[in-house]
Amino acid sequence: MNRYPSRPVVLCLSGHDPSGGAGLQADIEALLAQGCHAAPAITALTVQDTVDVRDFRILDRAWVLAQADAVIGDLPVAAVKLGMLGSLEMVDTVVEIMARLPGVPLVCDPVLRAGGGGALGKDEVGYAIRERLLPLCRIATPNLPEARILAELPDGSADACAEKLLAHCEHLLITGGHGDEREVHNRLYARDGSRHDFTCARLPGSYHGSGCTLASTLAGRLALGEELASAVNSALDYTWRTLRDAEQPGHGQYVPRRLPLDFRS
Ligand SMILES: Nc1ncnc2c1ncn2[C@@H]1O[C@H](COP(=O)(O)OP(=O)(O)O)[C@@H](O)[C@H]1O
Numbered sequence: 425m426n427r428y429p430s431r432p433v434v435l436c437l438s439g440h441d442p443s444g445g446a447g448l449q450a451d452i453e454a455l456l457a458q459g460c461h462a463a464p465a466i467t468a469l470t471v472q473d474t475v476d477v478r479d480f481r482i483l484d485r486a487w488v489l490a491q492a493d494a495v496i497g498d499l500p501v502a503a504v505k506l507g508m509l510g511s512l513e514m515v516d517t518v519v520e521i522m523a524r525l526p527g528v529p530l531v532c533d534p535v536l537r538a539g540g541g542g543a544l545g546k547d548e549v550g551y552a553i554r555e556r557l558l559p560l561c562r563i564a565t566p567n568l569p570e571a572r573i574l575a576e577l578p579d580g581s582a583d584a585c586a587e588k589l590l591a592h593c594e595h596l597l598i599t600g601g602h603g604d605e606r607e608v609h610n611r612l613y614a615r616d617g618s619r620h621d622f623t624c625a626r627l628p629g630s631y632h633g634s635g636c637t638l639a640s641t642l643a644g645r646l647a648l649g650e651e652l653a654s655a656v657n658s659a660l661d662y663t664w665r666t667l668r669d670a671e672q673p674g675h676g677q678y679v680p681r682r683l684p685l686d687f688r689s
């Protein structure tokens with residue numbers, strides 16, 4: 425029998441989106457496309473479609489710990505990706521989980537809103553992520569509106585938000601999907617003062633699951649051993665292609681088409 429070598433495992437602690445555009449399904453699809461194995465542990469259930477969020481329920485701490493322990497006890501976790509956490513208790517639960525994974529790179533997408541604007545967590549969850557999780561992260565990937573909430577600078581520029589948030593984390597990618605300029609500006613900041621700007625053409629329309637696709641691809645690239653700035657570049661490039669080829673399966677936002685790059689024409 426032909427046995428394949430195991431792919432790097434990425435533990436995903438994210439919410440479930442039944443429309444399949446964002447959340448854990450985005451993580452699974454994006455990681456599969458990178459040649460990684462997703463271990464999806466559910467933090468929250470949501471009721472949402474491609475238009476917006478109607479409701480959500482955060483899982484009990486014990487259930488999330490039990491899921492993470494089952495994965496950690498069995499599989500060699502090479503990176504962790506955080507999506508929707510939804511509550512202060514879930515932030516503490518993730519801190520507890522990360523204590524069991526010393527040295528494993530953590531990518532945090534501080535999810536507070538869905539693409540349609542509906543809340544997926546209160547601002548206090550963002551402040552708790554800033555205080556307790558950003559210090560544990562290899563990189564956090566807020567969009568500019570999320571960075572403004574985390575930095576408590578409602579009208580702050582990306583640079584001003586980064587200056588404040590780099591007191592809490594080592595690397596920060598402030599994404600620019602929410603602007604209205606012709607180009608999307610994604611800015612990678614490091615605490616050592618280095619900075620990379622990644623600019624891409626803005627595609628028409630709005631997308632459900634773009635941030636999830638980006639953060640999980642980035643976690644996968646780190647799990648594969650890619651160096652950080654290169655991993656960010658690869659993740660942005662992959663995400664852009666999934667948006668370029670996006671589908672509109674419902675009545676709302678476009679959903680990224682997360683195929684492996686080899687399968688494209
Ligand atoms: N309209 C767009 N055109 C091109 N790229 C986009 C567009 N919207 C999002 N992206 C890409 O997807 C990434 C994540 O999207 P963004 O909207 O910033 O985050 P989120 O989905 O978390 O709100 C961006 O960094 C950007 O590279």
Ligand SMILES: Cc1ncc(COP(=O)(O)O)c(N)n1
Pocket residue numbers: 438439440441446447448470507508535537538539544631632633634635636637
């Ligand atoms: C369960 C869940 N997690 C995250 C998002 C954010 O999605 P986006 O990638 O569009 O910011 C979402 N809509 N639902």
